Amino acid sequence: VEPPERRRPPTVADIARRAGVSTAAVSYALSGRPGVAAHTRRRIRAVAEEMGWVPHPAARALHGHGVGVVGFVVAGPERLFGVDTYHFRLASGMMRELSAHSYDVVLHEAAGVHEAAALYRRWHAERRVDAVFLSTLRYDDPRIEVLNELGMPAVVYSGPDVGDLAWIGHRKSDRPAMAETVDYLVGLGHGRLAYVSGPLDMRYVTDRVDAFTRACRSHAVEQSTVVTGDDRGDQAARITRRLLSRPGRPTAVIYNNDIMALAGLAVTTELGLDVPDDLSIVSWEDSSLLRLTHPPVATVSREVASRGGRAGQALLALLAGEPMKGALLDPVWLLPDRSVGRPGARSAS
Amino acid sequence: VEPPERRRPPTVADIARRAGVSTAAVSYALSGRPGVAAHTRRRIRAVAEEMGWVPHPAARALHGHGVGVVGFVVAGPERLFGVDTYHFRLASGMMRELSAHSYDVVLHEAAGVHEAAALYRRWHAERRVDAVFLSTLRYDDPRIEVLNELGMPAVVYSGPDVGDLAWIGHRKSDRPAMAETVDYLVGLGHGRLAYVSGPLDMRYVTDRVDAFTRACRSHAVEQSTVVTGDDRGDQAARITRRLLSRPGRPTAVIYNNDIMALAGLAVTTELGLDVPDDLSIVSWEDSSLLRLTHPPVATVSREVASRGGRAGQALLALLAGEPMKGALLDPVWLLPDRSVGRPGARSAS
């Protein structure tokens, strides 16, 4: 057996020599731009094909062409990596769309939005990516500023209010879905509702909180509670324990994500309470985890990967230079399941 | 509003002009190699710093230097992406290690090992990555062959039997941990054990199956069952239902991952059985999910991200040209929890 040597791949010069033309002719022929006769083009392409030629991206990048890479920085907090799968699912959908067009996706974790912004600067200086995707917008998000300053092509997952950057998102963020969820619970007879939220510096969280509060007020529910969570399951468990062990405990709880809902469900069961008779449980952003629990948990939104796919399409449009300002995602709604019912149904019947 | 312009970053020529030296002097000064006087070097570096110079990776790549990117292809099956978080956690640990050394990580999903091998060919031809990380080895894995043929630097997560490629892994794969787990369960009095495995084309799976079978045989347990799963929760639920509804049902089940264990736990509870009195449950590769369930589930291995970190270190060694053939990971063992107990403890007490 021969030693596995990295064979030197053929260059345009090799092709030019073999085809008996100049490297410029090869370049024009291969790029598909006018400048060579049709038959010359055919011949050059045949030679290139035969020699297994593939363009060297570094050489192309030197001429201002893209490097064929899109970056996605997941901005902390660090303790969530590998627990909350939300961003990975988003990335997964995005990758599928982009890789079909030969784009690679660089995934990066940053401890926070400032670290993410610093990374954008480095990526820009080193020309490592052609565009970035950005999600989970904060208030006064420093990333937006930096991207605008650098003139770095970007798609932001948010509402239509991110300055000049392109975006995808829902028309009124998560407000309509939250309002509808509260309507549904109230319609079932729930009078004491709680929302265990995510961190309040996230814009989508305050949107949900606000919609929750408004909807509860408009229905004049007996009691509405918002508890600020940190998206972690163990904290959600502690919060749930506290909520359920006080008098006038809620009859329905909405959790910010599936890990939290899972933890809430476990605590409820452990306390000897029944779901949904004693407590109805609703979650957001499910990863299909909650269809495996007993009982399965109702969730507002599931198809995270498909939203990542839409992000990928938006990025492709942007990179192709197409006019691309914003794209609305399909609205999400509560999908009821056995974790939700009329309060006290068992004891009542 | 002005269109956001991409400012032209400074080049070595800019620095040379400003410092009054040649571009060669700049290159030597910046690379840290001999060729310029110490004070010249200092001055040039100061100018570079002041101008915010960062090397253009494409230009460096043209000289045979690496592009500063490591690739990790997760090879199917597709339906698992975004559900099983194992590879993401592995990638997360790897990223942390590599990004500290300014390497980016390209994550890619492929439908299977042949698709992954094809992607390696493209990456090699396009010089997109300096090295790859490869996990979840199959039998006669085509990826190994292709990587050897291309002479592409790679670290394989496996045992020490991958030809000339570098590897990380456990000395005897997962065999010792599985054997110890069976010992532990038998020691508690379990006589009917089941292992709900992953797909049998994975080498680590057959290692676990083999160790399970041997250990059960050596203890002469009354009954040992291996059911081949596909790593999905819904299938694990069906398997568990079948296992538990037949006479002589197992008293302890080992699941191949945490999603399967979660589903198994839910089915057991739904059937009105108690964990651990009626059934003890053990899982593998937990993402901390199983510390949130009721009861929390005993798992064999948890620190997946830290193993990804070790992979990252191995890759860095390889890329630095250090002699790097193999590295052993810390052994993993069963961490008992409340999902495991003596069979029939409650009825007995």
Place this chain on the structure above:
DNA sequence: CTGAAAGCGCTTACAG
């Protein structure tokens, strides 16, 4: 329509 030439930003032998 075609070719010779310069250039992208960096590195590296090669003379001084």
Place this chain on the structure above:
DNA sequence: CTGAAAGCGCTTACAG
């Protein structure tokens, strides 16, 4: 120790 020059693989005005 230093500088002028060539080159990595490709692209793109610019003459013919």
